[in-house]
Amino acid sequence: xxxxxxxxxxxxxxxxxxxxxxxxxxxxxxxxxxxxxxxxxxxxxxxxxxxxxxxxxxxxxxxxxxxxxxxxxxxxxxxxxxxxxxxxxxxxxxxxxxxxxxxxxxxxxxxxxxxxxxxxxxxxxxxxxxxxxxxxxxxxxxxxxxxxxxxxxxxxxxxxxxxxxxxxxxxxxxxxxxxxxxxxxxxxxxxxxxxxxxxxxxxxxxxxxxxxxxxxxxxxxxxxxxxxxxxxxxxxxxxxxxxxxxxxxxxxxxxxxxxxxxxxxxxxxxxxxxxxxxxxxxxxxxxxxxxxxxxxxxxxxxxxxxxxxxxxxxxxxxxxxxxxxxxxxxxxxxxxxxxxxxxxx
Ligand SMILES: Cc1cc2nc3c(=O)[nH]c(=O)nc-3n(C[C@H](O)[C@H](O)[C@H](O)COP(=O)(O)OP(=O)(O)OC[C@H]3O[C@@H](n4cnc5c(N)ncnc54)[C@H](O)[C@@H]3O)c2cc1C
Numbered sequence: 001x002x003x004x005x006x007x008x009x010x011x012x013x014x015x016x017x018x019x020x021x022x023x024x025x026x027x028x029x030x031x032x033x034x035x036x037x038x039x040x041x042x043x044x045x046x047x048x049x050x051x052x053x054x055x056x057x058x059x060x061x062x063x064x065x066x067x068x069x070x071x072x073x074x075x076x077x078x079x080x081x082x083x084x085x086x087x088x089x090x091x092x093x094x095x096x097x098x099x100x101x102x103x104x105x106x107x108x109x110x111x112x113x114x115x116x117x118x119x120x121x122x123x124x125x126x127x128x129x130x131x132x133x134x135x136x137x138x139x140x141x142x143x144x145x146x147x148x149x150x151x152x153x154x155x156x157x158x159x160x161x162x163x164x165x166x167x168x169x170x171x172x173x174x175x176x177x178x179x180x181x182x183x184x185x186x187x188x189x190x191x192x193x194x195x196x197x198x199x200x201x202x203x204x205x206x207x208x209x210x211x212x213x214x215x216x217x218x219x220x221x222x223x224x225x226x227x228x229x230x231x232x233x234x235x236x237x238x239x240x241x242x243x244x245x246x247x248x249x250x251x252x253x254x255x256x257x258x259x260x261x262x263x264x265x266x267x268x269x270x271x272x273x274x275x276x277x278x279x280x281x282x283x284x285x286x287x288x289x290x291x292x293x294x295x296x297x298x299x300x301x302x303x304x305x306x307x308x309x310x311x312x313x314x315x316x317x318x319x320x321x322x323x324x325x326x327x328x329x330x331x332x333x334x335x336x337x338x339x340x341x342x343x344x345x
Contacts, residue, residue, distance in 0.1 A: 002026065002033040004041065010065065014052030015115060017232035017301050018308050020338060022047075022061035029069045031150070031179050034143050046145070046174055047337060050120030051092075054234055058308040058338035068119060070179055073099065084138065086182045089119025093126070096183075101210040105185035107136040109210040110192055113221040115228055115235070119178035123167040125160045129217055130195035134160035141180035151176070163239055163333055224295045232301030233292065237315065238272040238330040251326055272322075272330055273297040279321045286314040308338070 008025030011017065024043050028034050044063025049055070068090035077084035083105055087096050093116055097108040110131035114121070122140055126133050137160075140153045153176070159166040166172045191207045193199040201216040226233050243251070248268040252258045255278065261269040276282070276296040284291045287310030288303030299314055319330050 002028050002036055008065070010049075010052070010057060010061070013049060013065075013067070014055055014057055014234075015228040015232060016052075016056055016234045016311070017304065018057040018306075018311075020057035020060050020308075022063065022065040024064040025067065026064060027067040027069060031070065031143060034068075034177060034179070035148065037145075042145075048119075048174075048177055050117035051115055053115040053228065054120070054124060054333070055335045055337050056234060056308060056311055056332075058312065058336055061338055066177065068117065068177075068179070072180070074180075076182065081187050083185045083187070084182060085185065086141070086180045087118045088180055089117060089122075089178045091118045092116075093118045093121040097214060100183075100185050101214040104187060104209055104211075106187070106189040106191070106210050107183065107185040109213040110195070110198070110217055112214040112217045118181050122158070122178055122181045123165055125158075125163055125165050127163065129198045129220075130192055132160070134158070134165075136183045136185065138182040138184050140178050140182070143177045143179050145175050145177060150179075162242075226292055226298060226300050232304065232306070233298050234334040236272075236295075236297045236333050237299045238276075238297060238318070239333045240269050240272050241275070241328050241330060242267050242269050243328060244268075247328070251328075270328070271297075275322045275326055275328065275330070276318055279318075279325055281318055281321060284314070284317065286310050286317065289314045291318070 070088040070090040072088040074086040097112040100108040110129040288306030289310040290302035292298035
């Protein structure tokens with residue numbers, strides 16, 4: 001069913017728990033509902049929200065917010081080893097991870113515990129513990145709001161990169177609504193323990209099932225990250241910066257040992273959490289917003305009533321402090337939506 005609500009309160013629709021509303025909120029259950037939205041129904045700019053776990057609402061949204069409740073699992077192929085399963089964009093991604101692990105299907109287990117919907121997971125190219133969703137995506141089903149037609153977008157056209165995809169940029173952004181994601185899972189692939197922190201959980205014996213890996217991942221996440229049902233946040237606030245080998249030598253020359261990942265093109269990725277920690281910003285706060293003690297990459301709504309101005313001021317403080325010390329500009333991973341959303345160092 002199509003539901004249209006004007007002046008909708010979005011406070012319960014974002015895990016940061018920012019208070020904001022939108023001019024119009026349209027939710028839908030099936031593709032036909034989506035197709036029945038008339039251009040005149042879309043007042044102002046259009047934003048498609050998922051579970052709101054990667055957004056910072058900086059004020060009331062002057063346009064239309066779309067929300068999907070499309071939930072289905074369709075098995076489209078099974079050759080005994082590989083299974084192709086299409087999942088509705090509105091289904092909770094972690095429920096899919098749990099389902100796959102329970103069926104002894106490898107591929108999604110390292111991504112366990114990441115909040116949000118399946119469509120958004122494919123937009124974000126979510127990643128954790130050495131895996132990214134692009135590793136298991138085959139194709140996306142989309143509804144093009146402009147042409148009003150269904151389109152299948154194969155993996156090659158998704159332009160996947162670190163927390164990035166074609167869906168975050170023109171011409172797809174705001175126009176291509178993901179309705180379903182086709183995943184490829186495997187019965188024989190075995191575990192991906194490329195991430196040291198996860199491998200450490202299996203020093204005694206290698207995991208025999210995706211469920212064992214899922215449980216280890218959930219345990220590690222639980223110890224480090226705030227539970228969105230208890231404390232508001234949008235997960236990692238900043239992307240890990242990628243620097244040139246020269247910049248890396250400059251920083252390690254001044255700082256000593258610097259944790260890093262060498263990338264195939266010669267550039268070097270440095271954990272933003274380390275840079276923030278090194279600046280002494282762990283636990284720093286502005287108003288009700290605070291840098292999370294156990295993982296300084298996360299900004300939390302510590303008081304429960306932090307305003308977006310508190311978060312934006314803390315964001316600027318972090319960007320400026322890291323820039324002054326390391327000459328590196330951190331870029332937010334969290335999407336800012338609303339007035340004053342641009343934060344400049
Ligand atoms: C505690 C916590 C931990 C987290 N850990 C991780 C982590 O380990 N790794 C990681 O990568 N992320 C992590 N995140 C970030 C977040 O969970 C992911 O980015 C997630 O994919 C966002 O999903 P969502 O449904 O909340 O999307 P939203 O935040 O609502 O939207 C995200 C983007 O997707 C777009 N979108 C949503 N649905 C559709 C659709 N159907 N069609 C087209 N566009 C759409 C939106 O317009 C927006 O651009 C974490 C967040 C929290 C709060």
